[in-house]
Amino acid sequence: MSDHKEPVGANPDQDVNANNLPGQRGDAGEVIGTRRGMFGANNGGDTTGYGGLVRTVRLPGASSRPYGGPDGAAGYGVFDEIADELEGALDEQGLLPENAIEKTVVDRRELTFHIAREHLPRVARTLRDDPALRFELCTGVSGVHFPGDKGRELHAVYHLRSITHNRLIRLEVSAPDADPHVPSIVDVYPTNDWHEREVYDFFGLIFDGHPALTRIMMPDDWQGFPQRKDYPLGGIPVEYKGAQIPAPDQRRSYS
Amino acid sequence: MSTSHAHPTSGPAPGAAEPPPSQPRETTEGTVYTVTGGDWDEVAAAAARSDDERIIVNMGPQHPSTHGVLRLILEIDGETVTEARCGIGYLHTGIEKNLEYRTWTQGTTFVTRMDYLTSFYNEAAYCLAVEKLLGIEDHIPDRASVIRVLLMELNRLSSHLVCIATGGMELGATTVMVYGFRDREMILDAYELITGLRMNHAFIRPGGLAQDLPPGAVEQLRELLKKLRKNLPEYDKLATGNPVFKGRTVGIGYLDLAGCMALGVTGPVLRSAGLPHDLRKTQPYCGYENYEFDVPTVDTCDAYGRFLIRVEEMHQSLRIVEQCLDRLEPGPVMVGDKKIAWPAQLALGPDGLGNSLDHIKKIMGTSMEALIHHFKLVTEGFRVPPGQAYAAVESPKGELGVHAVSDGGTRPYRVHFRDPSFTNLQAMAAMCEGGQVADVIVAVASLDPVMGGVDR
Numbered sequence: 248m249s250d251h252k253e254p255v256g257a258n259p260d261q262d263v264n265a266n267n268l269p270g271q272r273g274d275a276g277e278v279i280g281t282r283r284g285m286f287g288a289n290n291g292g293d294t295t296g297y298g299g300l301v302r303t304v305r306l307p308g309a310s311s312r313p314y315g316g317p318d319g320a321a322g323y324g325v326f327d328e329i330a331d332e333l334e335g336a337l338d339e340q341g342l343l344p345e346n347a348i349e350k351t352v353v354d355r356r357e358l359t360f361h362i363a364r365e366h367l368p369r370v371a372r373t374l375r376d377d378p379a380l381r382f383e384l385c386t387g388v389s390g391v392h393f394p395g396d397k398g399r400e401l402h403a404v405y406h407l408r409s410i411t412h413n414r415l416i417r418l419e420v421s422a423p424d425a426d427p428h429v430p431s432i433v434d435v436y437p438t439n440d441w442h443e444r445e446v447y448d449f450f451g452l453i454f455d456g457h458p459a460l461t462r463i464m465m466p467d468d469w470q471g472f473p474q475r476k477d478y479p480l481g482g483i484p485v486e487y488k489g490a491q492i493p494a495p496d497q498r499r500s501y502s
Numbered sequence: 503m504s505t506s507h508a509h510p511t512s513g514p515a516p517g518a519a520e521p522p523p524s525q526p527r528e529t530t531e532g533t534v535y536t537v538t539g540g541d542w543d544e545v546a547a548a549a550a551r552s553d554d555e556r557i558i559v560n561m562g563p564q565h566p567s568t569h570g571v572l573r574l575i576l577e578i579d580g581e582t583v584t585e586a587r588c589g590i591g592y593l594h595t596g597i598e599k600n601l602e603y604r605t606w607t608q609g610t611t612f613v614t615r616m617d618y619l620t621s622f623y624n625e626a627a628y629c630l631a632v633e634k635l636l637g638i639e640d641h642i643p644d645r646a647s648v649i650r651v652l653l654m655e656l657n658r659l660s661s662h663l664v665c666i667a668t669g670g671m672e673l674g675a676t677t678v679m680v681y682g683f684r685d686r687e688m689i690l691d692a693y694e695l696i697t698g699l700r701m702n703h704a705f706i707r708p709g710g711l712a713q714d715l716p717p718g719a720v721e722q723l724r725e726l727l728k729k730l731r732k733n734l735p736e737y738d739k740l741a742t743g744n745p746v747f748k749g750r751t752v753g754i755g756y757l758d759l760a761g762c763m764a765l766g767v768t769g770p771v772l773r774s775a776g777l778p779h780d781l782r783k784t785q786p787y788c789g790y791e792n793y794e795f796d797v798p799t800v801d802t803c804d805a806y807g808r809f810l811i812r813v814e815e816m817h818q819s820l821r822i823v824e825q826c827l828d829r830l831e832p833g834p835v836m837v838g839d840k841k842i843a844w845p846a847q848l849a850l851g852p853d854g855l856g857n858s859l860d861h862i863k864k865i866m867g868t869s870m871e872a873l874i875h876h877f878k879l880v881t882e883g884f885r886v887p888p889g890q891a892y893a894a895v896e897s898p899k900g901e902l903g904v905h906a907v908s909d910g911g912t913r914p915y916r917v918h919f920r921d922p923s924f925t926n927l928q929a930m931a932a933m934c935e936g937g938q939v940a941d942v943i944v945a946v947a948s949l950d951p952v953m954g955g956v957d958r
Contacts, residue, residue: 276888280909304909307889354889355634383763386894387925389905389918404905406892406920410777413784417892438766441928442920449598461531464591464957468529473599474916480596480603495603501882501912 276305280395304395309350317356317415326358329416332379333360333370342369359417364429367420368456371432374407374416382407382416385432387442390450392475400424401452405432405439422452431457449474556584561942563592569668569946570953574930578939586934586942588927593957601917605883606632607844609914611704616919617955618701619664622657623897624955625706626650628917630787630893631906632708635886638837645833646710647788652723652826653696653705654788654895655819659730660689661898661950662812662819666737669809669947673750678740685733692726695719698855709843710836720827727820727827734820737813751806755933755945758803765929769900769922770815771949774808776801781896792829793822805948815898842884845876883912899923899950921955 282302284295316324330351334344347366352359362370374382384407391402399421408415422429431454433439443454444463451472454460462469471478482494492498526533561574573589597616601609613628614621633639667682690700696719697703697712705712741747757767759775772779780797782790798814800807836843845865849858865873886908894903900922909915926949933945 279888282910304888306909355637355891357890357892359890384768385766386901386903386920387766389916389920391890391907391916404890404918406903406905408901410779410784415785415892415894417890436766437764438925438928441924445924462591464594466591467531468534470530473596480599495600500603 276308277396278303278305279393280304307352307354310353314351314353314358317358319356325414326353329358329380329414330360332377333374336373336377336380337370340369340373342366357415357417359419361419361421364420364422367418368430368432368435370418371405371407371435374418375435380409381411382409382414384408384410385436385438388439388446390446390452390474392450394424394476396421398423401427401450403429403446403452427451428453428455430455431460433457448472451475559939560589563589569951572927572946572951572953572956574942574946576934576939576942581938581940583934583937583939583942586931588930590924590927590953590956593953595958597958598917598919601914603913605912606708606886606914607883609917610707611702613917613919614702614704615954616958617897617899617902617921617923617952619661619952620657620897620899620902620955621701621703622650622653622706623895623902624919625704626654626788627893627895627897627902627904627919628906629706629708630895631891631904631917632886634891634893635889635906635908636708636842636884637887638709638839638842641837641839642710643834643837644789645714645831646835646837648826648829648831649711649715649835650706650788651790651793652823653693655822655826656689656692658819658898659816660686660693662816663689665898665947665950666741666809666812669944669950670741672943672947673747675741675747678737681733681736681740685730688726688729692719692723695722707836707844709839710834712844713848714835715830720830723823723827727824730816730820734813734816741809742813748806750940750944751804751809751948752802753804753806754937754941755805755808755948756803757929757933761929761932765932766925767900767929769896769898769926770808770811771926771929772900773797773799773811774801775803781894781901785894787893787895793825795819795822805944808948812898840875841879845872845879885910885912886914894920897922899952899955900926919955919958921958923949923951923953923955924958927951927956 280303282304284298284300312327313321313323314326314330315321316326318324334348337344337347347363347370349361349363352361360370374380386406386408389404391404393400393402400423402419402421405418406415407418420429429452431439431443433443433454433456440458441463443457444460446452447454447457447460448462448464449472461467465473480494480496482496484494484497485492557578559576559578561576563571563573571592573592575587575589576583577585597612601612604612609628609632610625613624616624630639633642663682663686667679667686670676670678670682693703694700696715697705757765757771757775759777761767762772762775762777768779776799778797778799781787782795783797795818798811798818800810846857846861848855851859865876888908888910890905890907892903892905894901896902901920902922903920905916905918905920906914907916929949930946933949934942937945
């Protein structure tokens with residue numbers, strides 16, 4: 248986050264001096280969508296007069312060295328150690344680190360490696376087995392759907408915990424909606440069996456190599472993938488004291 | 503669930519000259535056969551013709567000993583379980599999806615209902631994630647953190663009590679069940695005193711707490727501690743040395759450290775394999791580094807060891823609660839930032855609990871800006887800077903992780919709960935296969951899954 252103007256983890260809404268005027272916040276980072284209007288009304292007409300405002304929504308972008316550590320201190324820290332070890336270990340296996348690690352993000356005192364999806368199993372195995380890394384415990388995978396992130400709509404996010412070194416890192420891989428495939432890492436972390444089934448169930452992300460990728464929460468013959476952003480929440484309007492209250496996703500709202 | 507397609511005895515034996523049991527139907531998931539209108543006599547006759555003794559039993563989803571709507575699909579050979587699989591999803595309520603349509607604060611009302619026996623942990627993990635996204639972890643008032651720890655540890659007691667009580671009931675030890683629910687009820691009374699509700703509190707909020715402790719709470723909690731301290735040894739007396747209890751639990755539900763790590767199992771199950779891994783010690787949150795407590799372990803890897811650990815953890819929780827009561831200092835329970843903190847604390851009025859009259863007087867009588875602020879914050883909510891965060895707490899069942907993603911809006915973009923029950927339940931097959939049918943119950947009980955958390 249060194250190219251970002253605010254200190255890591257700061258809340259720009261708290262500081263009147265922070266660069267948080269609409270349309271200006273975070274010129275760096277990864278664009279994942281646009282927001283229109285002043286107040287984020289996405290149902291019904293915008294009567295505020297600010298309806299023409301267009302802002303991009305940006306997630307924190309790539310960080311540059313030094314990455315620091317989880318204590319938030321600047322300079323060479325634990326995150327640099329992890330990155331050095333990972334890059335070294337991948338190098339030893341004849342895999343160019345810059346091919347496998349698309350970018351490294353340090354945000355809110357957390358370290359995220361964005362991994363090219365085809366290299367995910369190799370990276371995961373390295374993270375688990377390398378004595379200097381030893382991320383023994385995978386806490387599963389969480390899917391995120393960014394319809395506005397063209398070509399990288401579906402993200403799979405893994406959190407790995409090292410009990411040996413008492414560290415936590417995050418891996419993120421993405422796949423386009425048109426080709427929703429990510430290699431499975433069940434043979435590295437068997438715990439991901441159900442987690443990958445859950446992400447498949449809710450996001451339609453297909454984990455190649457999973458032993459039995461079937462739905463886990465929804466009924467087997469369910470159509471569609473409920474946690475995607477274009478899948479409606481559903482619900483029925485309710486009458487309350489003579490007025491019709493629309494379903495939660497149909498109400499006028501601000502986001 | 504994959505086994506449900508391949509029941510060997512649910513239709514006529516292959517190759518028999520009988521009409522096909524059903525018409526295949528192509529779906530996105532592959533070919534699906536729906537068996538309807540079959541004659542039970544034919545099915546039974548086909549099963550009788552097959553020469554092996556393999557039977558597939560669906561235990562649940564409606565079965566008193568499967569901890570809620572858990573479906574266990576057991577392939578049994580006589581009394582031996584040769585293959586075991588779980589069918590889950592019967593309690594899926596789409597909470598994660600629903601969160602995306604409410605404000606960040608309203609989210610606590612949803613997450614508290616996930617694993618309904620560990621409400622405070624769900625709320626705390628969620629709020630820690632939101633606070634991390636907001637960057638206000640260091641601004642949470644001490645009093646709020648102490649009360650969070652206090653509630654979480656009481657919650658550990660009540661959750662373990664339910665685990666031991668229902669586990670005992672499943673073994674036929676109804677006295678353990680009655681004692682467990684008796685003690686849990688006293689803790690729920692304390693919740694009711696503090697939050698107003700026995701379950702589903704929505705009390706821990708992003709930035710702090712919904713309310714301060716009511717007057718007299720500390721004294722009542724001390725009374726409660728006294729009672730619990732007297733009652734807790736009863737579980738030892740009832741079960742620990744009991745030969746019947748030991749006969750049912752020793753060596754049952756075996757899962758060693760390698761198995762735990764591979765399957766991502768955490769909590770008492772991992773500690774029963776001898777690894778003292780506890781996030782309260784390794785990655786302290788809410789100020790856990792300031793409390794004195796021990797992390798009990800055993801190396802038996804079985805259901806009996808997990809029982810011992812749970813009992814000892816309850817004693818340790820009592821210790822922590824006591825330290826919390828000693829550490830309570832007067833002060834605010836909500837972060838100072840008025841753009842995040844709820845505008846007013848509730849107060850008791852002539853018509854019950856509601857916004858305090860002073861606050862109403864201020865926003866309705868003297869300050870238009872305060873009224874606008876109140877209205878905006880309550881209806882629209884606060885904005886959270888874009889990014890993602892992961893916060894984990896040590897729930898009674900293991901690592902409860904929250905992955906929260908914000909797109910800068912007033913609502914969560916995505917919240918994922920890594921529920922320990924969900925992950926631990928995967929170990930069911932490893933614990934049960936090769937054992938007896940009756941031991942499946944013990945093994946599942948020692949995992950302590952709560953389907954509200956598994957299915958979310």
